[in-house]
Amino acid sequence: MSDFTELTTDPIDITSVARRVVPSECGATVTLDGYARRFTKDKQTGETRETDYLVYEAYEPMAVREMQKLVEQAKAEFEISNVGIVHRLGKLEIGETSVVISVSAPHRRAAFTACEWLIKELKRTVPIWKKEVYADGEVWVEGESALKP
Amino acid sequence: MKVNVLFFGVTADIIGVRELELTAEEPTTAGSIINQLSRQHPALANHKLLIAINEEYADANTVLNDGDELALFTAVSGG
Numbered sequence: 339m340s341d342f343t344e345l346t347t348d349p350i351d352i353t354s355v356a357r358r359v360v361p362s363e364c365g366a367t368v369t370l371d372g373y374a375r376r377f378t379k380d381k382q383t384g385e386t387r388e389t390d391y392l393v394y395e396a397y398e399p400m401a402v403r404e405m406q407k408l409v410e411q412a413k414a415e416f417e418i419s420n421v422g423i424v425h426r427l428g429k430l431e432i433g434e435t436s437v438v439i440s441v442s443a444p445h446r447r448a449a450f451t452a453c454e455w456l457i458k459e460l461k462r463t464v465p466i467w468k469k470e471v472y473a474d475g476e477v478w479v480e481g482e483s484a485l486k487p
Numbered sequence: 488m489k490v491n492v493l494f495f496g497v498t499a500d501i502i503g504v505r506e507l508e509l510t511a512e513e514p515t516t517a518g519s520i521i522n523q524l525s526r527q528h529p530a531l532a533n534h535k536l537l538i539a540i541n542e543e544y545a546d547a548n549t550v551l552n553d554g555d556e557l558a559l560f561t562a563v564s565g566g
Contacts, residue, residue, distance in 0.1 A: 372566055394565065397495055397558055400542040401565075425565060437566050457566060465539065465558070466565025467496035478496040480534070481562030 341413075341421050343405035345398055347428040350435045359420040359442040366446035368453045372437040374430045378470065389470045392430045397465040401425070404464045408456055416452040418443040423456070425466060436468075488513050488553035490520065495560045501530045517557055518547030524559075534561050 342358065356369040374392045379385070409421045422440045430436055439456050443449035461481065468479045492507045499505050502524065509520065517538045525531045538545050539558040551557060 395495060396565070397493065397539070397542075397560065400539055400558070403542055461563070461566040463544075463563065464565050465495070465537075465560060465563050467560070468564045468566075469496065478500070478561070479564035480497065481564045 341406075341409045342423070343402055343409060344424045345396055345401060345427050346424060347426070350424050350426055350438050352435060352438050355422050355424050355438040356440045359422045359440045361419050361442065363444055364419050364442040365444055366449050367440055367442040368446065368449040369438060369440040370453050370457055371435055372439075372457070373435045374432050376432045387470070387472055389432065390473060391432065391471050392436070393469040393471065394425070394427045394430065394436060395467055395469075396425070396427055398427075401465050405460065408459050408463070411459075412441070412452045412456055416443075416455070417445070417448040418452045421452070421456065423460070425460075425464075427466070488515070488551070490515070490551050491554075491556045492520065492524075493556060493558040495558070497534055497561045498531065498536070498559050501528050501534075511551070513553075514550050516547060517545060517549050517551060520551070520557060521547065521559065536560065537562060 352371050356367050360367055376389055378387050405423050412421055419442045425437045439453055441449045441453045470477055490509050490511055492509055494502050494505055536559050540549055541556050
């Protein structure tokens with residue numbers, strides 16, 4: 339049983355990701371299923387936009403390295419056993435899974451905390467970009483949080 | 488010296504390619520490459536750019552070496 343960080347253009351099987359992180363000392367796995375949202379409220383204008391589909395792209399070798407760093411940091415900081423992260427790339431229809439993060443731990447609390455920390459850091463540091471495509475245009479989403487190297 | 492420059496998402500759309508090989512005088516920083524590209528592609532200056540050198544985050548003052556891979560991109564938006 340080991341950690342893993344992967345990029346794929348195929349649909350992600352959430353259950354298999356969740357099961358791959360389970361060693362015998364664990365009592366709980368927390369799995370985040372992030373998926374493509376149809377309606378997005380613009381935080382500045384308050385207007386709601388309807389998305390047709392999403393396109394993700396990555397600086398692939400660096401994205402895998404950054405995900406591996408997050409796994410190492412999470413394992414150093416939280417009482418968890420294994421972490422699996424799989425991020426989808428390419429075109430995603432609404433409702434399809436874009437990212438799965440599974441964290442196994444002897445006890446659930448550490449797994450919840452680590453999973454929340456991992457998705458927050460992934461969205462801040464891992465070089466992956468999302469394009470939202472609407473009926474009348476498209477935009478590459480630029481992340482909110484400034485990176486402090 | 489030669490530097491391989493990679494673009495993604497917004498920056499790839501602005502530059503029109505995903506990869507460029509640039510020849511630069513030594514010493515050259517990542518910031519001076521960005522300035523050079525911004526003169527040719529003014530839209531680049533409308534975005535806050537992040538910099539990676541050889542797959543590690545770096546800042547604009549970092550001096551580049553021959554053969555480095557410099558990636559320029561906007562704030563990430565995965566997840």
